[in-house]
Amino acid sequence: MATLSTNRVPGETLGHGPGAPPDPRSPVLSLRDVRISDQADGREIVHGVSFTLTPGKVVGIVGESGSGKTITCRAALGILPAHFEVTGGSIEIHGTDIAELSPARWTALHGLTISAVFQDPASYLNPSIPVGAQVAEVVRVKKRLGRGAARRRAVELLRAVHLREADLVYGQYPHELSGGMLQRVLIAAAIAADPRILIADEATTALDVTVQAEILDLLADLRERTGMALVVVSHDLAVVAQLCDEVLVMRQGEVVEHGPTGRVLHAPRHEYTQLLIAEHERYGLEKFLDPKLDPKEEA
Numbered sequence: 001m002a003t004l005s006t007n008r009v010p011g012e013t014l015g016h017g018p019g020a021p022p023d024p025r026s027p028v029l030s031l032r033d034v035r036i037s038d039q040a041d042g043r044e045i046v047h048g049v050s051f052t053l054t055p056g057k058v059v060g061i062v063g064e065s066g067s068g069k070t071i072t073c074r075a076a077l078g079i080l081p082a083h084f085e086v087t088g089g090s091i092e093i094h095g096t097d098i099a100e101l102s103p104a105r106w107t108a109l110h111g112l113t114i115s116a117v118f119q120d121p122a123s124y125l126n127p128s129i130p131v132g133a134q135v136a137e138v139v140r141v142k143k144r145l146g147r148g149a150a151r152r153r154a155v156e157l158l159r160a161v162h163l164r165e166a167d168l169v170y171g172q173y174p175h176e177l178s179g180g181m182l183q184r185v186l187i188a189a190a191i192a193a194d195p196r197i198l199i200a201d202e203a204t205t206a207l208d209v210t211v212q213a214e215i216l217d218l219l220a221d222l223r224e225r226t227g228m229a230l231v232v233v234s235h236d237l238a239v240v241a242q243l244c245d246e247v248l249v250m251r252q253g254e255v256v257e258h259g260p261t262g263r264v265l266h267a268p269r270h271e272y273t274q275l276l277i278a279e280h281e282r283y284g285l286e287k288f289l290d291p292k293l294d295p296k297e298e299a
């Protein structure tokens with residue numbers, strides 16, 4: 001998993017130097033008409049996705065299962081599955097086309113500039129190493145801190161993701177923690193090197209509603225405090241409504257609608273978006289339509 005990668009490449013970052021304040025207008029991630037194909041059978045899986053992330057901005061991607069949300073994120077992270085390829089358009093991180101990046105530069109980028117949290121946190125952690133040591137390892141490698149300093153920073157990070165008794169949690173093994181706690185550990189590891197972009201792919205899906213709300217608050221807080229930009233993939237419109245400035249609606253590899261969250265949720269133009277919203281309403285997720293997001297309410 002990229003988040004916990006421990007390879008070190010000295011002297012490589014991309015665009016964003018340590019301590020350099022992010023320019024709020026300068027894109028950190030741009031996808032332009034990105035097409036992705038499965039080279040095994042020549043099928044095009046994603047048929048043109050475009051969006052731009054600037055510091056502190058949150059873009060949501062929603063859509064039915066298999067519509068290409070994860071594959072799009074994996075392309076931006078440079079971790080497409082074997083035989084998948086970007087076959088059209090471009091992906092730029094801090095203005096550099098990722099097609100030009102060597103594997104070594106990717107290693108340097110992961111964690112420092114772009115990072116990710118996926119569903120099923122247990123599968124990304126080593127079961128035989130205490131969770132705190134795994135976070136500390138990311139800090140040690142990516143921030144080049146000594147063991148003691150990395151340990152202290154890891155405890156701080158565990159505290160920052162609102163894990164109570166962070167010192168105690170540091171020494172615990174993955175099987176001793178709940179799903180919500182493991183997801184927080186993964187977020188701590190993902191933000192350990194202060195990335196400019198965090199991709200959260202169904203990161204709260206498996207969690208109960210209360211824990212989910214806490215993790216969404218945590219992500220909103222990080223965005224606020226650090227200017228980290230986020231891509232949030234979710235099948236849950238409530239999550240998108242709470243967190244995202246902009247939303248893309250995908251179906252069968254195509255973006256059928258893209259716009260400001262308030263406009264898309266309150267005045268959906270595409271019939272598929274209308275269907276998604278109707279389904280959410282049918283299942284009683286009435287709260288996702290926050291009146292504050294309704295453009296009509298702003299008038």
Ligand SMILES: Nc1ncnc2c1ncn2[C@@H]1O[C@H](COP(=O)(O)OP(=O)(O)OP(=O)(O)O)[C@@H](O)[C@H]1O
Pocket residue numbers: 045063064065066067068069070071072081235
């Ligand atoms: N590792 C893989 N090998 C082969 N095909 C894959 C792989 N990952 C995804 N696909 C295919 O690519 C298409 C898009 O999948 P993707 O995982 O991006 O969808 P998704 O919108 O994220 O779905 P979900 O909401 O279920 O996660 C699907 O047809 C899927 O079967």
